[in-house]
Amino acid sequence: MAEKARIVVLISGAGTNMAALVYASRIGDCPYEVVLVASNDPAAAGLALAAAEGIATFALPHKGMTRDAHDAAMEAAVLESGADTIVLAGYMRILSDGFVERWAGRMLNIHPSLLPKYKGLDTHARAIAAADSHGGTSVHLVTPELDAGEVLAQVRVPIVPGETAESLAERVKLAEHQLYPRAVADYVSRWRNPGWLLEQLRARALALPETSEQESFGSAGFRVGEGKSGKYFAYFSERPHGHDRIALLAKTSGMDELHGLVEDQPETYFKPAFYGASGWVGIILDRPDLDWGDVDAWLQRSWRSVAPKRLTRLLDIADEF
Known part of the structure; x- marks a missing residue:
């Protein structure tokens, strides 16, 4: 079997998408392994989950640091892990252009809308207000422009009568947990496709x-x-x-x-x-x-x-x- 891709997952909170990535990596012939989970919040619940699964963790609060300095510290941890791909999973920081450009083609993110619709925040409320038939989620490459990189995969989630942003968000989260591991696996193994x-x-x-x-x-x-x-x-x-x-x-x-x-x-x-x-x-x-x-x-x-x-x-x- 070919050597597995080594990925780092960056989180800021509960890390549910990170958990989906980790557990998918333990099944069958998944082409990646999670070698580090890192966060800008030492209290992020996802760090404890990663540690319980035997995965190395790194945390550094960004308060009081410049964006470039914090990004440099995070990137140093990524490089030390030997990773070849960075996966953002609820990482609530806008990354500096230099960091993103150095990892061009090797950094992925998941966004709760059907891109190119609804970049940024409040995606579910915006989809409902627009009377869209579906919301959804997209996995895309990260570029300096917010949520503008190439879309690699999407899942559509129907918007039902009486839908609220909260109820739609719950179902989209379920879709994310299915989509992200599959999209990451496909992307890191594309070289043999x-x-x-x-x-x-x-x-x-x-x-x-x-x-x-x-x-x-x-x-x-x-x-x-x-x-x-x-x-x-x-x-x-x-x-x-x-x-x-x-x-x-x-x-x-x-x-x-x-x-x-x-x-x-x-x-x-x-x-x-x-x-x-x-x-x-x-x-x-x-x-x-x-x-x-x-x-x-x-x-x-x-x-x-x-x-x-x-x-x-x-x-x-x-x-x-």
Whole structure:
């Protein structure tokens, strides 16, 4: 089984969503473990629950501290825990932009509305006042703008006749306890999800000039050029012949480079059984430490090796300066 993601949960109160995350992590093959629960309130009830479950805790009151100083202390505790993801669960502090930016793509929050509706507070009352048919909850990535990050998952909760903000909040809380563990698990394990990996690769490949997607031998392939004159420059291969990995296949300069890459970095590269004889290299995508900048570089290089001269001429001139 792959190594579990290590998450820190930040709380300010009872920690019911934190508890849902903890107990979900103890079931089956959950892809994450909670390594620290931290709070800006030493009296937060959730800290005692975490301690009872054998989870390390950290608490530091924010009163009398600047936001940056308090965030720095919280982040230091996170780093010391060895965590790779921060999950906010009722953490009633607005984080500094610097903290959020350093953890971009690695910090999640849950919000009691169907974002982008009703950012901020009083979400249930606002949904009822607007005569909405449903309230709900959303898990999203944290960005410097409040409640504005990419929405990863949502659950809708019906608003019934005679609904109050309090009654709706109770049912939305139940939905949160189901949604948050599932959304966190899906997010931290996305690096081994073929659908997510293909989506990322497709967006990058089709952003290059005059490219299109065309299936080849059951795999998604990407071509440059028009009509029959178009040429493949990349393939997405899910567990290619003889390899139990998910990979990008791209063109190298030849067999010497291919063999050198495979010999020097076997954890990253392999020789594809079907395409390797033509100098294509397999670049393993299902790695938690994958650098998408490297993937972009391989796509551009492979595209450039087969693209029509009219497309590459300006790039060739730029390389001379």
